[in-house]
Amino acid sequence: MNVHDSEKILGVLETEGFIRTDNPRFADLIIFNTCSIRQKAEQKFYSELGRIKSYKKINPHLKIAVAGCIAQQEGKKIFKRARHVDFIFGPQNIMALKHFAAEGHVPVAVEENPLIAIEDLPARRSAGISAWVTIMYGCNNFCSYCVVPYTRGRERSRPSEHIVAEVSKIAKEGYREVTLLGQNVNSYESDVDFPGLLRKLDGVGGIERIRFVTSHPKDLSTDLINAIKELPKVCEHIHLPLQSGSTAILKMMNRRYSFEDYIEKISALRDKIPNISITSDIIAGFPGETDEDHRLTLKALREIEFDGTFAFKFSPRPGTKAATIHENLTEEMKSERLYEILALQDTITEKKNKAIEGAIQEVLIEGSSENGNGNLTGRTRTNKIVDIRANEIVKGTLVDVEITKGKKHSLQGKLVG
Numbered sequence: 432m433n434v435h436d437s438e439k440i441l442g443v444l445e446t447e448g449f450i451r452t453d454n455p456r457f458a459d460l461i462i463f464n465t466c467s468i469r470q471k472a473e474q475k476f477y478s479e480l481g482r483i484k485s486y487k488k489i490n491p492h493l494k495i496a497v498a499g500c501i502a503q504q505e506g507k508k509i510f511k512r513a514r515h516v517d518f519i520f521g522p523q524n525i526m527a528l529k530h531f532a533a534e535g536h537v538p539v540a541v542e543e544n545p546l547i548a549i550e551d552l553p554a555r556r557s558a559g560i561s562a563w564v565t566i567m568y569g570c571n572n573f574c575s576y577c578v579v580p581y582t583r584g585r586e587r588s589r590p591s592e593h594i595v596a597e598v599s600k601i602a603k604e605g606y607r608e609v610t611l612l613g614q615n616v617n618s619y620e621s622d623v624d625f626p627g628l629l630r631k632l633d634g635v636g637g638i639e640r641i642r643f644v645t646s647h648p649k650d651l652s653t654d655l656i657n658a659i660k661e662l663p664k665v666c667e668h669i670h671l672p673l674q675s676g677s678t679a680i681l682k683m684m685n686r687r688y689s690f691e692d693y694i695e696k697i698s699a700l701r702d703k704i705p706n707i708s709i710t711s712d713i714i715a716g717f718p719g720e721t722d723e724d725h726r727l728t729l730k731a732l733r734e735i736e737f738d739g740t741f742a743f744k745f746s747p748r749p750g751t752k753a754a755t756i757h758e759n760l761t762e763e764m765k766s767e768r769l770y771e772i773l774a775l776q777d778t779i780t781e782k783k784n785k786a787i788e789g790a791i792q793e794v795l796i797e798g799s800s801e802n803g804n805g806n807l808t809g810r811t812r813t814n815k816i817v818d819i820r821a822n823e824i825v826k827g828t829l830v831d832v833e834i835t836k837g838k839k840h841s842l843q844g845k846l847v848g
């Protein structure tokens with residue numbers, strides 16, 4: 432979501448005549464698009480901000496802006512900590528950048544839920560075959576550990592015709608895949624609900640694949656499962672964060688589902704779409720998490736066998752309920768738990784990747800492999816990265832690939848036919 436917000440920031444600046452430079456020393460404007468989901472991201476930002484202070488000596492006209500969730504949360508307090516900052520704007524106020532860039536005023540723009548957020552912002556997408564499209568802003572769920580409802584405000588869905596128009600435009604520009612973005616896409620609601628939106632988008636010519644993130648397990652409906660199964664362009668992958676395998680911890684997290692509810696959703700998904708890949712987020716060491724709760728999370732990973740998992744150590748965030756709960760675990764204990772989760776998931780991912788060796792998969796070619804081995808890279812419909820021994824195929828082409836090797840973080844394959 433932050434990457435796409437940066438594309439919108441670039442889009443707004445482009446309409447003001449700005450040109451991007453890769454060298455910050457030549458810049459007249461430097462913007463930090465920040466994340467405050469965990470403390471580590473915040474620390475990194477402040478150290479980078481300190482580091483570029485000297486650039487103002489090289490270029491006295493240089494302006495420095497802070498965007499994103501830290502900007503929203505801290506507001507003008509950032510000026511006190513870093514006097515070299517000129518402008519602060521939150522994720523709901525990207526349009527304010529236009530006035531700052533043009534006139535140099537409005538030093539703080541952190542208004543909550545301005546209607547402007549619903550309007551389409553110009554986005555300068557990086558060239559490629561896959562594009563992000565925001566379908567909704569904010570979140571109403573208030574999971575007890577999470578800053579998002581405070582920094583991105585309440586849920587607001589974009590009208591479906593705006594989304595269809597944006598996706599049609601993207602298709603004309605040559606993109607082949609869209610990823611629909613929202614903190615909880617399952618609660619998208621305008622003239623249609625989320626499955627209805629998928630049905631509309633499935634009809635957009637030129638787009639071959641539709642993906643979406645993130646789905647909240649409590650709102651995953653049978654209608655959505657049917658839409659994934661029936662709609663040819665909607666890929667067989669769902670990111671469905673579990674967070675913990677312990678129902679007691681899920682309750683403390685205010686996730687509003689039990690582990691048993693979650694398992695039911697997984698069964699419903701796999702019954703209807705047997706080849707679906709399912710990925711998850713897990714938080715290690717939530718306050719009050721016992722050895723038994725942690726064991727339940729490891730047991731859940733073994734039982735569910737996710738295709739992949741993003742796992743994080745619990746990080747107390749200012750203003751959230753979980754930050755007020757006494758932390759019973761040291762950083763070291765949280766790191767140990769995180770390590771166990773990641774190590775277990777690695778073995779499961781490798782096992783699942785090996786299980787598809789010999790299978791034929793449809794791959795959308797994204798470009799040259801990052802390995803620098805002259806191969807091509809692309810993704811399966813199930814969102815697995817494949818390194819392919821071939822070099823003549825055009826970016827954006829759909830090809831059939833036989834999986835020759837399943838590895839921990841990717842697959843190897845060869846072209847069929």
Ligand code: SAM
Nearest residue numbers: 576577614645672712713714743744745746748
């Ligand atoms: N809206 C999505 C959902 O409900 O799953 C996820 C949004 S959040 C930006 C991405 C992930 O960050 C969460 O799923 C959670 O695992 C993790 N996260 C959020 N707050 C955290 C915190 N305070 N400490 C550790 N991890 C956190």
Ligand code: SF4
Nearest residue numbers: 570572573574577579
């Ligand atoms: Fe944060 Fe929960 Fe909303 Fe996801 S659903 S953004 S974890 S509050």
